[in-house]
Amino acid sequence: MFTAFEEIILSIMKMRNDIELEAIIEDYLKGKLTPEEHAAFEQLRNNDQIVDHKVVAHKVFLESMAQYANILQLKERMDAAHAQIDVETLASELRPHPSKLVKLWKNNRSAVAIAASFILLTMVSLYSIQSNNKQAGTFEAMSKDMARIKTTQNSLIRDIKSREANKNSNNNSNNRARFGGTGFAISGNGYIITNYHVVRGADSVYVQNNKGVSYKVTSFYNDPQNDIAILKINDESFHRLPNLPYAIKKGSSSIGEQVFTLGFPKDDVVLGDGYVSSKTGINGDTLAYQVAIPVNPGNSGGPLLDNNGNIVGIINGKENKTDGATFAVKSKYIMEALNAIPQDSLSRRVTYGKRSQLQGLKRNKQVDKIQDFVFMIKVYNNN
């Protein structure tokens, strides 16, 4: 047996008989070899780096396999145990019951009544103060306006089709982008952030850089609540971007801060310049800033940067009754979106709260550096 084993080992060394070697490694790791075989194999392992490496790799693999088998078995057994439990009955007992609310009301009826009468009293006195004040009338009018404004907030999506169809009515309209917006890179490997409303309901989305090259993108992450969408460029012709020149601003911007944006309201990039005019968006929406920058359809999704080249927000809409009231999602929510996606998929991602490369540069230099990272979003929709 000993000599036979030695022969096998010799044949392995000579002919690299991998199948036999694998079998021996497995027996070795499972402790199935006789002491003599074990010693002979250890000898081989010491002498041959490649064999040693294979042993280590197989050991890791066997351990992972054993762990996998264990958990699989445990899961099967737990499913069996789960089937024994009457979950529905249990759930109906444990669920937060509406009757508890009723009980709470019954027990605390007097306290609630006192609280209610306080509120009533406060409202009556507030009302009498207001009616004594002359400005109350204008305030009411304003709030009505606000209600109307809310319903008329425009999403700045450019309806390319409607314009270009008039110009070239002969063209096949299916090949033309229906809507356009703006987006910007958040990592070197082709992740683009834009507004959710730009890409909502899209059949296919392309991005186009400032040199006019289009790439196909897929939707990677959507956050309708904050109006943020992250797209990924899936195109072999896409080369990695150099390091991103801008950083995301930590903390909020103050009123009066100078800001600018780049966007694609037409086929070339357009700079918009202005200042933060309010820390809240439409109707006191704390998710957004109001900025005084004239924007046009197609600016949606563009980056809003401060003088130091930090991104303070994403342009997402304007109020169509007032000039120069544009809204932008705050940078905090960009970070939240970034943190919600798997971190290892972003390589060379945009930095947060660090000094950007644009600090101290003149505006034209800043735009020069940024425009390679700002993309036109082209949305195709067959409906």
Added chain:
Amino acid sequence: MSIKLSSSVPTDREVVLGILNNSIEALNKLYAAYFPMVLQLILNNNGDEDDAKDVYQEAIIVLYNKVRSGNFELSSKLKTYLYSVSRRIWLKKLTQQRKKTNNIADFEDILVVEDDLEQHEQKDLQFDKMKIALESLGEPCKTIIEDFYIHNHSMQDICEKFGYTNADNAKTQKYKCLQRLKKLFFQS
């Protein structure tokens, strides 16, 4: 079948020994004993029955791994441990779903279990890797490998089951499958 928490609860020692002996009975008892607790936690915090099942099973896997790795000390009640792990897992899932998490309604004491969960996530990753590798392996390789490594069938059984004419053919086939699986597993 309604389960009263007090009557059918196994002692913590029983459970730990049961885990070490891989006893089905101990698992069944453990499972039935604390499921209502986790169900209550999840139902009262924006979850449903299926969420409760997932979270609870994951928590039990964490417990099993910890006990089997040998560094489990009964410094707290098992119930508290399972509750804390389940709570942590659920909080994490809630954050991923971007639901409100600031005021979770608690029903038990809580331990700090972050380290255990970090280890668990590592292992979970390995589990998923192996699962994906096996699934992309295709037939008959998947079944051969599963029969050999998971169900511990002998090469002889596999040879007969797949109708290989001799044991060498089966061995060669298994070797080829294994090489492909290892490649898939280590490269993913």
